[in-house]
Structure formats: C-alpha cells, structure tokens
Amino acid sequence: MTTIEQLLELAETQEPPETAIPFLEQAVRLADSQKDRAAAFRARVRLIQATTFSGFPDKALIHFAWVLGTFDRHPAEFRHQAYHVMWMYKWMLSASLDHPGFPLERIARLEADFERRTREQGSGAHYLAYHRLLKCKQLGDVSGAQTAFLAWRSLPRDGLSDCEACEQNKVMDYYAWRGNQAAAVRLGQEIISKGMSCHNVPTVTHANLLGPLLALGRSEEARHAHTEGLRMARLDRNFIETIGKHVLYLMQRGDLEAARDVWAEHLYLALGLRNQADLFEFMSVSAALWNVLSADQASTVRLPRQFALYRPDGQYQPQVLATHFRREAEALAQRFDARNGTDHYHYTLTRTLALT
Template identity: 25%
Template sequence: MDYFNEKKTVLRMADTPEKIKALERIITSADAHNDVEIGRWARDFLIDVCLTVGFPKKQLQAFSWLISKWEGEDNDVYIDTEDLLWKYKWVSEHVPTFDEVSKAQIDGLLDDMRVKFEQENYSLRPYYKVCTLAAMRMGDVKKAKELFEKWSNTKEDVLNDCTVCERQDQLHYYYFVKDYEAAKKKAKPIIEGKQRCAEVPHLTYGIMALTYLALGDAEMAQQCFDKGYPLVEQQSSLIPPLGQLLRYLVATNQTEKAREVIDTNLETVLQAEGGLDRLIFLQAAYPLFDREKEADLVEMTEALTAKFDARNENSYYQDCLNAY
C-alpha cells in the first residue's frame, strides 16, 4: 500500500504545510483500508506538526478522532491516556481563537477536559491554566483573575507545562491585566536569555515590547522588537506575537517599518485558520489601512471585531480597536 511508503517519506520531512498534506493523505488511505493503527499514528503525528506549523483546526479534527477512539467501548486501537490529555491542553487553548465556535461550545470543551483530568486522577492545574488563557482570549478580565488564582494555587504534576512555558503564560496574564511591573519581573530570565523553550522567547518579545513601552523604557522596547521580529516573520503559528510587534511599531510612529511588516506578512495572516490570530494582526494594522484602497481589510477587521465581541458577550475587542 502506497501510504506505507509515504509514511517513511514523512518521517524525513521538515515541519511544513507539505508535511501536513502528506499526513492527511496517509490518513485518507489508512481509513479507506480500515488500517486503524496507521490512522492513529498519522493523526497523533499531525497534531504535533500542526502545533509547529499553525493549523489548529486540522489539529482539532485529528484530536476529535483520537478522543472518540479513547472513549469508545469497542476500542480497536491503543491510545496513550497521558499523551492524549497532554494534547488536550493544546486543543483547548486554541479553540477560543475560532470565531465560529460558540461560547457554550468552548465551555463544554473545557468542562470535558476537567472531567477527563479528574477521571484519570491528574491535577487540575493545567485545566485552570487553559481556562485562564481562554478567559483572556475572550476578554473577560474578572474571570481571568479568578482562574489565575486557582491556576497558581493548584499543585503541579506530570501534565504541567515546562517551567519556561509556565512563565511565559504567567507574564502574558500580567500583561493582560496591565500589571506591567509584574510582567517585567516574570519575563526577566527569558529576556536575559537564561530560559528558553520551543516557542519562547518567540512568544515573549511582542508582549514585552508593549510592556516596556508602557513602562517608559523605549530602549528595551525597541530591543524586543529587533530580537523578536526575525523569530516570528511569516510564521503562521506565531501571528499573535507578530501582531503585538506590529502594534508596537504603530504606537511608536515607525510607520515605514510597520507598513513593511504588514506587506510582508499579510498573506500569511489572511490564510490563518484562527480568526482571533487574524484579528490581533489586523487590529494592529488598522490605523495604517488606506480607507479606500484597503476597504476590504478595514471591513474584515471591523466584522471580526464585532463577531468576537458578540460571541464573548462583551466589548473587549471593540475597546481595543477604539484605543487607536
């Protein structure tokens, strides 16, 4: 069967959209031949690659299949429970970025995550963390603060994220609630190069450029842009920090550079699966859009803003847009 040979080829490929297409072909062929084990392997691998390349919807589809197999009474394939719950964190974290997913659906998914973690006797610390990040993405400051306390005060176990990723998400929270001094303190080991991970400091520099700017440290803010932009340029899985860096340029009147960033990255942004990722970048670019020549981008930004606020039942993203 051809998909056996394609599996060997995939193992030698770098993480790219082409690798995702190859894995999808393997899944289609494996399903057609009722080869459940290869189908499981390809979906499991696809989830990992999507995290790097930036296709959260494809990730969710593959994860849904794994969950259904894990839950099934007539289980015809082995699913590693600990690995599955680890991946549940990734999927749950991205779901609020989809504008077509309702608030009730997000709440339902998060509740299902909680039930499964409790059922398997794992700590709820990762659950509270993901819920905090969901509240932040949905612009609910009060709920984020309540959940952050639960996240901070719940014990760790083997499903807790690494120290660096945990620090990154904590400094993001402090930025979100505008505790800029706390964000600066939490980010210090990362900014000084003492701690790093797969996506850190990639995720850090955008937040910290805006944090240092808010604290009046123009030199450090510019350093964050200079170091951060090469890490996220045209990276579909890193559009939020790209948008934050663009917002920094606009806020500091570096219009020519900001226009260059928009032109270089716009195609990548418009192809993003997560509507919120697009919105973060588009809102940052919004003040520079030509109201006649780029009317479609203006309309897209305003429509996405309204759609997310309607879903989230608040005016958080409209308030962000009005801040310009």
C-alpha cells in the same frame, strides 16, 4: 505506491510544520482506505500536532474528534496513548476558544469532559484552571480572570502542566494584560536571561515585552527585544499574532516604512490563517497601520495575489486599505462578541486603533 510509513517519514523532514500537512493528510487517507486503525491513529496524532502549530486549529479539531472517539471505543488498543490524547486535548480546548464558530455551551461540555478525564488519570487540573483564565480574558471578564489566575497559581503542577518557560511567559502575559508592566518586564527578561525555551518561548516573549517596555520608557531594551524577536518569528504562520506586535511596535516608534515592510512580508501568511483569534489581532494591526498611513496620497507595496484588493501595479490608496482591514477586523470582532455575549473584541479593536 508510497506507503503510510514513507509519508510519515517525508513529513518528518519538512520545515516548517505547515509543509508537512499534505503528507500527513495523505497518510491519513491511505490508512483509512486500508482500514488500518493503528496507522490512522498514529498519522492523525502527527497531523493534529502539525496543524495546531501551523495556524490551522479547525483541521486539528476535526481529526482530534476522530482520535478521541477511537480512543474511547478501543481502550485496550490505545490505552498506552492516554497521555498523548490528553496533551492534545489541551490544544483543542485552546483552539475552541479561538474559533468563534464554537458556542460557549460546547466549550463548557469539552471542559467538563476534560475535567472528568483528569480525575480518572490524576493530572490535568492545573491546566484546566489556566484554560478558565484564558476564557475569562477573552470575555474581558477582569474579576473572573483574577479569580481564575489565583486558582491556577495555587494548584500544584502535574503531568499535563505546560513547561516552565511557557508558564512563566503566561504569567508575564497576564500581568501585562492587567497593566502591571514592571512585573511583566521582570518575568520576561528573566525568561531570556535564564535561557528558558520551548516551541514558542522566547519568540513570543520578546514580542510580549515590547508594549510594557515602551510604557516604561525603556526604548533601547524594546529595540533589542524587537530585533531578536522579529528574527525568530519571521515568516512563520504560527507567529502571526507575534508579528503583529512587532508591526505595532514599529508604528509606535514612528518607523512607518519598516512597519509597512514587515506587514507586507507577512500578509500572505495571515490570509491563509485559520486561527480566528490570531487573524483578528493581525487584521486589527493592519487597520491601525493603514489608518496612520492614510494621510499619504498613494502607496506602492507588493501584496499577494490572493489579497482581495490585489493590484498588479502595486499602487494602493491607503484609505481604501484602512477601510478594508477595519471592516475585516470588525467582522471578526462581531463573530467573537456574538459568541461570547460581550463587546470585548470591539473594545480591543478600538484600543489597538487608539495606540497609533
């Protein structure tokens, strides 16, 4: 019989993290059946990390609830895990925003609980300020985002702050969101020139540079960012939103065949995505792509069998695909806007369609 430790060791050898999930889920079930609380805690910590960085935040949220409850009920046993619990809590705050099934009231309760724990442990206020910026951006609250941005940047970094590479990339992303393309490019190119890196950086940085560079007319630098960034992000479910930016760049450059090929190569990953915010971005780009291609009579493209409109002969009517993906994007926009009480997601979809 395979032991818990053997399953954890098997999971450690898997790449990308998504392929470790079945082994970790089996380890969790085995630990629970054996009533081994310490092993169940350890396996879930690993599972939360793997699901978070593989586009399955819904799974991470379920197992984090168990971890947090166990941590609170058995403080003497798990006190040494306090830092790791709080670090995972950061991921859960972000995941709750990206899942429209989480009401804003519940997110507010999570924020209040996280804030209480930051006061008890002496760190975390810096990240909480950034989380509030994220929430304002998702709501489309420009004034609130500016206030939250200034609050975040005025607080000192602490033990729960993101790494410096992540932080600079997030500042860059905020400037691009506000339309300050020159500042965004300066920060992004500094990340790359200095070799700043972490799990997501500079993969996402290259993609985040594409729009600002095009807006500034710096096409050759955009081409280089695309080439490097696509190489890093290719076939990784965690970077589906990033892939969408590369597809959009190719469309804006007029290379529709390359845009279609990159899109088709990644559709199967997007179809299994549980991060609804990332899925919305990819569906929006999909709608934009096929809207542009809808002037064609027919298109031959190999799409995955799990695709709702799959055809064995690979023959698709572009207008049919454009309608399908627009409906998918609109349905996601409706869920987010209903949760958030705004029309920001529908506005974002309209902007994405207009870019092409």
